[in-house]
Every structure is written in C-alpha cells, then in structure tokens.
Amino acid sequence: MQILTVLFISTLLLGHCSSDDSEPSKEVDNGTTETNQSAEIEEDNTEEDTDNDSNNGGFTTGTEDQEDLSIGDTGKFDSDLTTYEITLNSVEIVEELDGTISQFAGIIILDLTVKNTGDETQSVRDLLYGLEVTSDLDRTGYQDYAESFDSVEEMTGELELGEEVSRQWITEITEGETQYFRLRLGIADSVSSNQVTWVIPVEEAE
Secondary structure (H helix, E strand, C coil): CHHHHHHHHHHHHHHHHHHHHHHHHHHHHHHHHHHHHHHHHHHHHHHHHHHHHHHHCCCCCCCCCEEEECCCCEEEEEECCCEEEEEEEEEEEECEECCEECCCCEEEEEEEEEEECCCCCEEHHHHHCCEEEECCCCCCCECCCHHHCCCCCCCCCEECCCCEEEEEEEEEECCCCEEEEEECHHHHHCCCECCEEEEEEHHHHC
C-alpha cells in the first residue's frame, strides 16, 4: 500500500514538472512569431516608402519661382518637359470679340512671345499647357481658347532651340481688380515646374 502511495505521488510530481516545462516553450514560440511578423510589416512599409519615393521623385526644378511679374516681363520656366521663356508683351480686356459677348467680366487678350530655350524641338501648345488667368489665387481660372475666334492667330506649330513665336492668348475673366496669369497650381505643386505668375491690374488693361 505504501508503495502504491509513493508511486501515485511520484506520478503527480512528474506530471506537474512536465506541465511547467512545456509553458515556457509556448512563450518563446509566441515571441518568435511576433518578431517575425514585426519584421515582415517593417519590410512591407520600407518597400512601400521606396515605391512612393520613386513615384514622387525624379525631377527637381533648378529655377526659382517668379510670382510677381508685371506686363512686359519675361518669365523663365524649368519643367520636366524642357526649359522655355514667355514674355507678356501687352494686355487688353474687352467685352466683345468677333461677335462673342463675354458671359462674365470680360474677355482678356494677352500678347505673348514664347521662346524655346531647351535642347529639343517643342510644340508651342505643349509649352503653353496649364497656363490660366484667374482673379483669385486660391482658385483655378480659365485657360486659352483663342481657337474660338476667327480674327486671332492661335499658338500652334513647333519651336526649335532658340526659336520664338508671338501670338495672342485669349480667355474669359471673372470680377476682380487684379487678374493673375500663371501656371495652374496642380502642375507647380507637383514639382513638374517652377511657378511663374504675372500680376495684371485691370485698370492697366482696359
């Protein structure tokens, strides 16, 4: 009887020891799993950051913004397409052009000279892409629609290195004492080009 009692107690002790020995191994396994998962997440985040850097990078303009130009001034553009210059020679605001009456505050006529200063031949339309006139710098404006007027020779063709062309750029304007001729914000904000803005007092254009 004593032998059976001793055996029974020994069995209980062995079972208890076995249970204690198995618990730490579970904790180690959990720690290893969590470490691996953390490493995988960190690796995924690193790859995502790298992808984002690749998508957002690649071009840095080397020309400063010019945001206070006047009529007669030349703006220098440095974009991911090429480099070029635009001179605002003169400005006129009219209520009617070729029988078309403005639906807003008037029709603005800009006499521009565009010069290709880059290394390759460029389309004039490409160089003028994204330009607009607005009366509020915090809002988008109106782009060129010179092709709608028969009396206007619109900006077309191509320019080789050093070539320039002078034509008229036309659009509608809204009420405001000052109009701004500039590169649309979305293009400048994406660092596809430096920002260039001409400030046009309406009283000087009437």
